[in-house]
Amino acid sequence: MTEKVSQPRQIADRLTSPLHDAVFSWPTLLLLVATGLFILNIFASPYFLSPWALSDATFNFTEKAIIAFAMALLIISGEIDLSVAAIIALSSTTMGLVLQYGVDTPGLILIGTVTGVACGAFNGLLVTGLGLPSIVVTIGTMSFFRGISFMILGDKAFNGYPPSFAYFGQGYVWWVISFEFVLFFVVAAAYYILLHRTNFGRHVFAIGNNPVAARFSGVRVARVKFILFCLVGLMSGIAAVLLTSRLGSTRPSIAQGWELEVITMVVLGGVAILGGSGTIQGVFVAAFVMGLISFGLGLLNVPGIVMSIFIGSLLIVVIALPILAGKIRERRT
């Protein structure tokens, strides 16, 4: 959005060593922050190190992080989706709706994810088919999707999900390792491979850096972007299944404000908001950073709204520091 006057990119003659890159990379920096937070938390509260407390803490961020991975790809490609929380609301509502007709757990999951994909495809169609700016389209669909939830539910709620459905948001795979936490790792691995190890991932970076050049190189820009919107929709649908299962009920106000938290997570993970660069590792660590902050502060009885000050400041500081460091380095040379 804030496009500065474009200048030719400078490329150094010599590559820096891979070790240097790994040590000074964004994920490493974040990992240091996360470790610091972890140690701080140990000192701050005696309850922090209990396995069950830590396990509980993961629920704070896994659902959001699952969306954040797909969102990272979308943002790298130069688009954005502000409607993810609204997609959760609509998916959850359709699940509640078919529940009234006696649909059981497998059907519920299918409906939830299909609704998510359909919403994502709708966004994708508007953005790629009609060539509209994604930020505005998704502000519109954000009201539209959640609005449909409100139309269906009004001030009521859907309850009475079957017991077998509760596993996805409340179940444990082994000891304190929850199903959600395992899914978080699986999704992270899948997106790591998709973004960093496949042609599709290279296309995403190419589009984000220069859509025109990408198109001239034979990348199907519109199709890749459409798929990314569908993926974000799919992940929102999955998050809706998890969240609905965890809460055991559906209200139209479910997951309100999550879109900004998901985007904060992505940006915190080192993904350039203007597109073109970012890593899944970064987003992965950023999820833990945000989880640790909210959990640690929660143990200290800091209210949620004050926590948001920390997260907001963290977002700005973490983005500002490398830029400032770069400026100082520039001045020296």
Add this chain to the structure above:
Amino acid sequence: MKAIARKHEFWLAMVVMSMIGATALRSPGFASLEKLAVIFNDSSMLIILALGQMVVILTRSIDLSMASNLALSGMIVALVNAGYPSIPVPALMVLATCCGLFLGAFNGVLIWRIGIPSIVVTLGTLTIYRGAIFLIAGGKWVNADRFTEEFVQYTRVEFLGLPALSWYAIAIVIGFFVIMTRTTLGRSIYAVGVNPNAALYTGINIGRTQFIAFCMSGALSGFCGYLWVSRYVIGSVEVAKGYELTIVAACVIGGISIAGGVGTVAGAMLGALFLGVMSNALPVIGVSPFWQMAISGAAIILAVIINASSQKKSKRLILRKEPGAS
């Protein structure tokens, strides 16, 4: 380009008027002057805020922190009024505006001096400002009984049949019309949005122009902070929560291009009026208030589609004359 923009405002005005007309068919009182005055008064704050957002969007930025800024400035004047009832209200209005200006300038400095994208900065300050309300008020609300009578009346006093709130909006609309069309500042704001490269070569400081735009949106948010608290007689953390996107929606419906450089004062005002008329009309024609969100969402999507098709941009990337628009 100006002809197209003018066309958009013309059609939007037609749509708003036909909405009023259609609603009046169902309920004849709807088109009465009194009711129209009520609708305008209801939309006043959104009009003011949309103007601030417009200036920012014109410079290719976005301000997502406006609603939080409004709530924080509002809470500050609410606390001052509850604590020191002797301070005259005009001083409080200035205080609210200055608070907002300061918060906006904070956004602006980060964008101008450090070069962080505006969407990131304001996403951060959106939560920071909202959290700060909780801190300064200690999590408490300022309830209706703690405000002075004068504080509440400054948005309600009627003059020529319109409440003061509406007159503030009218004055600000006129002021912004003059700024945007008759001053070098207004022209440079458009120039930065249309083509930053060309603007730079004509000697316009892009960062500084964006900084000024954020100061303007901040000051208007702060002023609306007072108006909001005075109108709804409550100061709380929840004030105007989620309103930032309604403001952007008003701008989008008003034909202001999110890519920058395109949009007018009349457009922003009509976009806000469109949403105001709609929220007043739906209950009258018997539509459940729960439908309103979906309808305004659909309106935004439609508005974007219409805006885009009126600009007739080729969908083909290859062999297009002007690349890199997205």
